[in-house]
Amino acid sequence: MMTGMTIFLTVTYVCFLLLFKNYTFHAILVSRAGIFLFSLLLILFLVKLLQSIVKERGKENFPVFKHAFRAGWLLALGGLLLSVNTRQSYERMLCEGQTLRLHGLSLTLRGVTVHENPGGVFLSKSVQARLESNGAHTTIHLFPPKKISGFFTQTTGFGFAPHVDIRNAEGNVLFSGYVLLGSFSERKTEALLPAKQKAPQVMMGVGYFPPKIEGAFKLPGSPVHFYVKIVSGNIKGKRYAFKGADYYVPLMKGRLESPQYYLGIFNGKKTLYLGPAETNRKIPFKGGTITLSEKLRYIVGIKVAHDYGINVLLTGLFFMLSGSVLQLAHILKRTQTNKAKGPTHEPS
Amino acid sequence: MFLESFIAGFEVFIVFLCVFLSFSKSKNAGFPLAGAGAAFLFSILLSFYAARALGNFNKAYELLSSGVLFSLYFLFCISITYKRMAPVYSRNSVCFSLLFFMPFFLCVFELSAHFLNLLKTTQLKENVTAPLLSVFSGFALSVFLSWVSFRAIKKKDWDVAQNAPLALMALFLFKMVAGGVPHAIDPPFVIFLRKVMETVSHDLLHIFFVTFQLPDHPYLNVRVYRWILLAVDKKVSVIFTFAAFFLFLLSFFYRQERGYAAPDTAGGESNAEKRRIKKQHLRAKKIRGFAYALSSFFLFFSVEQAYFYKENVYKPDPIPVIAVKGEIIAPLSDPFSSIENGRLRKFVYHAKNKRIVFFAVKKENGNIVAALDLCKICEPEGYSQISRNYLVCNYCATPIPVSTVGMEGGCNPVPVPSRIVESQLRINESDILKALKAH
Numbered sequence: 001m002m003t004g005m006t007i008f009l010t011v012t013y014v015c016f017l018l019l020f021k022n023y024t025f026h027a028i029l030v031s032r033a034g035i036f037l038f039s040l041l042l043i044l045f046l047v048k049l050l051q052s053i054v055k056e057r058g059k060e061n062f063p064v065f066k067h068a069f070r071a072g073w074l075l076a077l078g079g080l081l082l083s084v085n086t087r088q089s090y091e092r093m094l095c096e097g098q099t100l101r102l103h104g105l106s107l108t109l110r111g112v113t114v115h116e117n118p119g120g121v122f123l124s125k126s127v128q129a130r131l132e133s134n135g136a137h138t139t140i141h142l143f144p145p146k147k148i149s150g151f152f153t154q155t156t157g158f159g160f161a162p163h164v165d166i167r168n169a170e171g172n173v174l175f176s177g178y179v180l181l182g183s184f185s186e187r188k189t190e191a192l193l194p195a196k197q198k199a200p201q202v203m204m205g206v207g208y209f210p211p212k213i214e215g216a217f218k219l220p221g222s223p224v225h226f227y228v229k230i231v232s233g234n235i236k237g238k239r240y241a242f243k244g245a246d247y248y249v250p251l252m253k254g255r256l257e258s259p260q261y262y263l264g265i266f267n268g269k270k271t272l273y274l275g276p277a278e279t280n281r282k283i284p285f286k287g288g289t290i291t292l293s294e295k296l297r298y299i300v301g302i303k304v305a306h307d308y309g310i311n312v313l314l315t316g317l318f319f320m321l322s323g324s325v326l327q328l329a330h331i332l333k334r335t336q337t338n339k340a341k342g343p344t345h346e347p348s
Numbered sequence: 349m350f351l352e353s354f355i356a357g358f359e360v361f362i363v364f365l366c367v368f369l370s371f372s373k374s375k376n377a378g379f380p381l382a383g384a385g386a387a388f389l390f391s392i393l394l395s396f397y398a399a400r401a402l403g404n405f406n407k408a409y410e411l412l413s414s415g416v417l418f419s420l421y422f423l424f425c426i427s428i429t430y431k432r433m434a435p436v437y438s439r440n441s442v443c444f445s446l447l448f449f450m451p452f453f454l455c456v457f458e459l460s461a462h463f464l465n466l467l468k469t470t471q472l473k474e475n476v477t478a479p480l481l482s483v484f485s486g487f488a489l490s491v492f493l494s495w496v497s498f499r500a501i502k503k504k505d506w507d508v509a510q511n512a513p514l515a516l517m518a519l520f521l522f523k524m525v526a527g528g529v530p531h532a533i534d535p536p537f538v539i540f541l542r543k544v545m546e547t548v549s550h551d552l553l554h555i556f557f558v559t560f561q562l563p564d565h566p567y568l569n570v571r572v573y574r575w576i577l578l579a580v581d582k583k584v585s586v587i588f589t590f591a592a593f594f595l596f597l598l599s600f601f602y603r604q605e606r607g608y609a610a611p612d613t614a615g616g617e618s619n620a621e622k623r624r625i626k627k628q629h630l631r632a633k634k635i636r637g638f639a640y641a642l643s644s645f646f647l648f649f650s651v652e653q654a655y656f657y658k659e660n661v662y663k664p665d666p667i668p669v670i671a672v673k674g675e676i677i678a679p680l681s682d683p684f685s686s687i688e689n690g691r692l693r694k695f696v697y698h699a700k701n702k703r704i705v706f707f708a709v710k711k712e713n714g715n716i717v718a719a720l721d722l723c724k725i726c727e728p729e730g731y732s733q734i735s736r737n738y739l740v741c742n743y744c745a746t747p748i749p750v751s752t753v754g755m756e757g758g759c760n761p762v763p764v765p766s767r768i769v770e771s772q773l774r775i776n777e778s779d780i781l782k783a784l785k786a787h
Contacts, residue, residue, distance in 0.1 A: 014544070014548070015544050018543070018544050018547050018548070019543060019544065024547070024551050025547060025548050025551030025552060025555070026551055026554070026555055029555075080555065080559075083555075083559050084555060084559075087558075087559070089558075124563070142563055143561065143562060143563055144561075145561040152561055154561050199757070303561065305561060307559065309559070310559055310560070313559065
């Protein structure tokens with residue numbers, strides 16, 4: 001009765017929120033009432049399972065596989081509930097040489113390798129990031145995630161960070177370092193550009209796959225904003241121009257070297273400079289100079305996640321799968337045995 | 349209008365008759381009930397022909413499909429009332445029926461909305477009597493139903509509560525009186541359940557992707573992703589919905605059948621008597637099975653209807669067009685439809701062994717735009733329309749606002765330059781071929 005009522009309440013609660021409040025199922029699982037109802041359901045089912053095991057344990061045909069399956073789905077449900085409620089996940093773009101420090105985890109990006117695949121497609125190990133964690137070296141990729149110090153770690157994308165040196169009219173350094181391409185922090189920069197980079201015509205154009213080759217940035221407290229785009233570069237000794245929607249295809253062939261840039265410098269809506277920018281050459285603008293060096297670093301999107309429920313969930317799924325397979329095998333075997341025995345009733 | 353009113357009145361009479369017969373204590377009430385069910389089917393068919401005669405084809409089709417479904421269910425109710433079906437006429441069938449018809453209880457909430465709607469109709473048609481009578485009878489019926497239910501609960505007279513046909517028919521009548529025939533034939537619970545199934549399966553899949561850190565976009569392998577997408581396909585959610593109902597029904601059937609032991613013929617009956625008892629037992633078993641099979645059949649079509657008709661997806665067939673002096677001429681209206689009603693108009697043009705499907709649609713600002721029936725991303729399966737404001741990709745189910753049709757890129761259909769000349773859409777053959785080539 002209690003189990004029935006809980007099932008009814010849970011189903012009603014889920015349906016109500018899904019249909020009339022536009023909740024997602026995930027949001028329901030992490031809501032207080034959701035946690036309470038699903039946990040109660042879990043406990044009630046567990047009690048029922050234990051009762052049934054105690055009741056049937058002495059029997060000759062103890063349904064061990066059936067109980068394994070039931071225990072499996074309870075573990076899976078518990079694992080899922082634990083996972084969605086305790087999961088901690090962080091995502092950051094790291095430049096080569098940068099370090100990510102998080103809850104005792106220390107990851108330094110030592111390098112990025114791009115592996116060419118036939119047809120220019122992205123595979124799970126196309127982009128590999130070499131990491132150093134507490135003195136130990138390891139390589140991560142998109143899938144499967146690698147466990148480092150208890151965190152499941154994977155790459156989520158990659159891109160480029162050219163070295164930029166900006167000085168004022170007096171020659172004092174305003175900024176010298178690597179800027180991450182891929183974002184337009186100053187929206188009006190985009191509107192001032194004469195032509196926009198065509199987006200890749202691929203369904204998978206999500207996040208940093210394929211990589212972005214342009215970006216805009218500005219210095220704090222300054223009205224001047226900059227636009228940088230990689231227009232060409234060497235990959236495995238061959239020169240490529242990155243044009244059109246298919247610009248990303250050569251970038252998947254290997255590591256980019258000797259890049260050439262297209263630069264835009266704007267002050268508010270006023271264009272100060274717009275044109276190609278040779279590397280290692282000072283480009284003057286009203287108020288200072290900018291130099292784009294040949295130095296180019298790769299950036300990689302890194303996702304780290306800590307999940308207490310994943311092992312419980314996996315164990316549950318394993319029990320469910322093995323329980324159902326063994327139960328099926330058991331039924332087939334029993335049927336064959338019964339057939340071999342023949343009819344049990346005596347002829348009249 | 350007179351014909352429609354007459355048919356509606358006839359339907360109400362039939363349903364009243366069914367309820368009256370359900371109250372009857374006669375064990376042979378099944379035959380008159382079957383007759384009443386057949387008459388109901390006949391009245392629905394009349395409605396179909398009336399709607400068709402009036403030129404409302406969508407309504408006619410809806411009435412026909414819904415009428416057949418409800419008649420089937422009526423027959424099911426009648427069959428379980430019939431004395432031979434007594435074993436099926438039990439708590440199980442009531443549970444199933446209440447589950448299926450649960451949203452009918454929502455009539456209480458809907459009543460106010462219908463009342464307002466009926467008042468509006470009254471003002472428009474300057475006819476006060478019929479709608480107010482309808483509302484009054486709905487109210488009276490709800491009071492009566494409440495009284496019966498409370499009485500049954502108070503006296504713990506569960507037999508009354510277990511009278512499935514009575515409950516179903518009364519609820520159906522309640523629904524019909526409150527909302528009219530179109531609302532009575534809505535299967536909202538099926539739609540609700542399908543939506544829940546769809547959301548839960550999609551979200552669960554997403555949770556699994558997040559938990560196992562699986563890349564959730566197909567840059568790994570498009571084929572694999574297509575298989576994964578199947579899990580959140582609307583058709584699959586329809587199958588899940590049907591399975592949910594069907595398994596529920598099947599489990600009851602299994603439990604019930606397990607409860608019926610074979611008749612004990614070990615006594616001193618003659619062999620002929622034993623054979624007769626066994627035959628009777630098997631016959632009752634077959635009839636019970638038939639009732640459940642019929643119910644499953646009904647369910648299947650009900651779920652299917654919930655998916656195909658209630659989504660209101662408009663998927664027109666392309667009209668063949670030709671080119672005159674290098675210019676494709678596509679009519680924007682014909683005796684059956686016009687672009688002015690906001691609906692998508694599809695055309696097909698055959699050029700140099702190529703079949704080019706394109707469409708025209710009127711935007712909110714009054715502009716008529718033309719585009720190829722494909723986008724630059726998905727498989728070329730074309731677009732359908734949901735309401736007047738959205739197109740939906742038949743391949744990936746992405747909704748596209750009509751206001752963005754004519755713009756390039758993304759999931760938008762590939763635009764084609766066109767002009768309007770005297771209610772005709774004109775497109776240069778070279779332009780359409782160029783757009784197709786660029787794609």
